[in-house]
Amino acid sequence: ESRGWSQLWLDYESKFAASGVANGTERKIVIECSDFDRNNRVIKSAVSELNRAFADATKEVKISFVRNEKIAAQGYKVGNIIGGSLNKPQDGDGFIIEASDENGLLYGTFHLIREKLMGRDYPDISVSCAPSNPLRMMNHWDNMDGSIERGYSGRSFFYANDEIIVDDRTVDYARFMASIGINGIVINNVNVKWAATDLITTRFFDKVKELSDIFEDYGIKLYLSLNFAAPIELGGLPICDPLDEQVKQWWKNKIKEVYDHLPNLGGFLVKADSEGRPGPFTYGRTQADGANMLGDIIAPYGGIIIWRCFVYNCTQDWRDTKTDRARAGYDYFKGLDGQYHDNVILQIKNGPMDFQIREPISPLLGGLTQTNQMLEVQIAQEYTGHQIDLCYLIPMFKEILGFKTYCKSDNDTVADVVSGRTMGNKLAGMAAVINTGNDYNWTGNDLAAANLYGFGRLSFDTELSAEEIAREWVKLTFNLEQELEDKLVDMLLRSREIYEKYTSPLGIGWMVTPGDHYGPSVDGYEYSRWGTYHRADHLGLGVDRTDKGTGYAQQYYPQNAEMYNDPHKCPENLLLFFHHIPYTWKLSSGQSLIQYIYDSHFEGYEEARKLADEWKSFEGKVPERAYNCISHRFDLQVNNAHEWCDQVNSYFYRKSGIADEKGREIF
Numbered sequence: 001e002s003r004g005w006s007q008l009w010l011d012y013e014s015k016f017a018a019s020g021v022a023n024g025t026e027r028k029i030v031i032e033c034s035d036f037d038r039n040n041r042v043i044k045s046a047v048s049e050l051n052r053a054f055a056d057a058t059k060e061v062k063i064s065f066v067r068n069e070k071i072a073a074q075g076y077k078v079g080n081i082i083g084g085s086l087n088k089p090q091d092g093d094g095f096i097i098e099a100s101d102e103n104g105l106l107y108g109t110f111h112l113i114r115e116k117l118m119g120r121d122y123p124d125i126s127v128s129c130a131p132s133n134p135l136r137m138m139n140h141w142d143n144m145d146g147s148i149e150r151g152y153s154g155r156s157f158f159y160a161n162d163e164i165i166v167d168d169r170t171v172d173y174a175r176f177m178a179s180i181g182i183n184g185i186v187i188n189n190v191n192v193k194w195a196a197t198d199l200i201t202t203r204f205f206d207k208v209k210e211l212s213d214i215f216e217d218y219g220i221k222l223y224l225s226l227n228f229a230a231p232i233e234l235g236g237l238p239i240c241d242p243l244d245e246q247v248k249q250w251w252k253n254k255i256k257e258v259y260d261h262l263p264n265l266g267g268f269l270v271k272a273d274s275e276g277r278p279g280p281f282t283y284g285r286t287q288a289d290g291a292n293m294l295g296d297i298i299a300p301y302g303g304i305i306i307w308r309c310f311v312y313n314c315t316q317d318w319r320d321t322k323t324d325r326a327r328a329g330y331d332y333f334k335g336l337d338g339q340y341h342d343n344v345i346l347q348i349k350n351g352p353m354d355f356q357i358r359e360p361i362s363p364l365l366g367g368l369t370q371t372n373q374m375l376e377v378q379i380a381q382e383y384t385g386h387q388i389d390l391c392y393l394i395p396m397f398k399e400i401l402g403f404k405t406y407c408k409s410d411n412d413t414v415a416d417v418v419s420g421r422t423m424g425n426k427l428a429g430m431a432a433v434i435n436t437g438n439d440y441n442w443t444g445n446d447l448a449a450a451n452l453y454g455f456g457r458l459s460f461d462t463e464l465s466a467e468e469i470a471r472e473w474v475k476l477t478f479n480l481e482q483e484l485e486d487k488l489v490d491m492l493l494r495s496r497e498i499y500e501k502y503t504s505p506l507g508i509g510w511m512v513t514p515g516d517h518y519g520p521s522v523d524g525y526e527y528s529r530w531g532t533y534h535r536a537d538h539l540g541l542g543v544d545r546t547d548k549g550t551g552y553a554q555q556y557y558p559q560n561a562e563m564y565n566d567p568h569k570c571p572e573n574l575l576l577f578f579h580h581i582p583y584t585w586k587l588s589s590g591q592s593l594i595q596y597i598y599d600s601h602f603e604g605y606e607e608a609r610k611l612a613d614e615w616k617s618f619e620g621k622v623p624e625r626a627y628n629c630i631s632h633r634f635d636l637q638v639n640n641a642h643e644w645c646d647q648v649n650s651y652f653y654r655k656s657g658i659a660d661e662k663g664r665e666i667f
């Protein structure tokens with residue numbers, strides 16, 4: 001732990017120490033890459049990574065890079081040459097990595113390294129793997145002053161004081177991202193203000209180019225978030241109307257200038273007409289007008305426009321029960337299906353609201369049938385515990401990907417839709433709002449790195465299970481005996497439901513402290529302008545989104561619409577999202593709704609305490625720094641769970657006047 005940051009799941013040195021083999025003493029690795037250009041920047045990275053990862057080899061290990069045009073782009077095959085063993089190589093042992101391109105080769109390299117680090121020593125490691133999604137992206141919400149919007153892991157490692165930082169940490173970051181299959185990174189917050197507007201000017205080109213070069217070495221494209229009002233703010237034009245000729249000309253010149261300096265730029269991510277950001281609506285234009293204008297101009301450079309669908313009215317009156325924020329994405333974007341140009345892709349949050357602990361799937365996913373679309377999830381734990389509370393999110397992402405949209409008779413899950421399998425489109429994929437910062441451990445809580453690792457792995461291979469990913473991450477990160485490894489995997493897998501139990505019940509969401517979004521405030525957003533209401537009164541709670549209510553349920557294909565519209569068919573964990581339900585309503589368990597609220601909150605608090613307790617058995621088994629950091633966070637989580645349990649139970653006891661059947665203390 002000599003550097004100022006951890007090596008996460010690529011901590012070769014700690015693995016060598018754990019295996020009792022000294023690092024770097026007798027390196028005997030031979031890399032053959034006759035079919036590939038040894039000077040290719042990505043190949044060079046792969047070679048250097050293998051040299052580091054096999055620095056403990058005491059016998060010669062041969063690794064061959066072979067070009068195989070039959071393998072899918074960025075896919076790979078890994079096999080052994082003559083029955084080699086990764087950890088105890090015999091003379092003449094060796095491995096072969098085949099790929100059609102250098103990215104595939106790099107991913108194959110990391111596959112081999114992963115197997116080695118996990119201590120898998122079986123001789124036959126033959127595997128073939130092609131990425132599920134063409135785009136596998138991280139979105140940074142880093143601001144140039146060094147702050148991070150919804151960041152819980154320190155300050156930005158990209159920026160400080162309106163300057164760009166490029167150092168060894170940047171290189172390690174790129175290595176970590178490539179090792180989990182990430183191939184696109186948006187380096188600045190979607191809320192583009194102040195200095196960040198200048199990222200497309202000479203003020204920052206040189207430094208952005210340095211970042212872009214480091215990323216390119218690892219097969220990663222750099223993207224920028226764009227300020228739609230740049231023609232006004234940078235160009236001094238009076239308007240930024242996407243159909244105005246002067247505005248278009250300004251963008252033409254600007255994008256040419258950008259590509260002159262940043263020839264490898266992947267393209268732009270745009271948040272428009274959302275939460276106060278400028279956009280085409282100001283000029284009576286559509287979202288498609290805005291996206292296509294930029295798409296057409298960037299097309300000659302091979303760039304793409306990623307356009308966010310997080311557009312809704314954020315100045316709602318709480319008394320207005322007809323307007324429903326959940327409807328907004330579909331209402332704004334569905335009517336434009338088919339109008340977006342080929343190099344435009346819509347980025348859609350997994351749920352119709354905003355990254356709550358449980359939400360239905362956005363009906364836009366698969367609702368659009370003629371538009372490139374990608375899934376946006378959030379591994380920054382904005383509403384899921386700020387990387388203080390343990391909340392392993394991969395089980396949630398698996399549910400999202402597995403959701404059957406009914407947009408077609410087959411190949412109709414969200415995983416199918418966002419990978420391009422449903423419509424046969426090439427521009428498709430997954431993005432995550434990243435959870436990193438400049439903390440030593442990158443993610444505030446060491447255990448939150450499971451979400452960082454997990455998102456990358458899952459976006460590369462959506463067939464992996466949440467448990468497989470958790471186990472890989474635990475094996476790679478720590479050196480635990482089997483029993484503790486199992487225990488930690490189990491803790492991760494239980495954590496999402498535990499968090500759900502002590503926070504907002506049955507899909508209703510929110511009830512968080514306004515602004516900061518950590519900790520309970522049942523009515524915190526109830527009478528505000530954000531459109532996030534639970535509608536609790538003395539008889540019941542929940543939002544009627546059926547055909548008799550806001551009609552949101554009707555945005556789904558009939559099979560799902562019917563299911564959600566009927567409180568008896570609606571999955572119970574989403575009951576309050578779709579229905580206003582009396583406290584006396586009987587759930588399938590036999591519990592009344594109010595009793596369910598009491599029971600789940602007491603249980604959630606209890607289970608959070610159990611997690612904290614279980615962690616005590618890891619003392620002395622993980623590095624002391626990690627142990628202490630995680631212990632401290634579990635203490636905070638227990639307090640948080642206690643607070644939630646008290647506030648939610650008291651609130652509903654006072655509203656309903658119905659006592660807990662079990663006679664527990666509720667104030």
Ligand code: GCW
Pocket residue numbers: 141149150190191271274310354
């Ligand atoms: O709900 C919000 C977050 C904002 C974020 C926004 C978005 C970047 O609270 O902090 O802004 O989502 O996704 O654009």
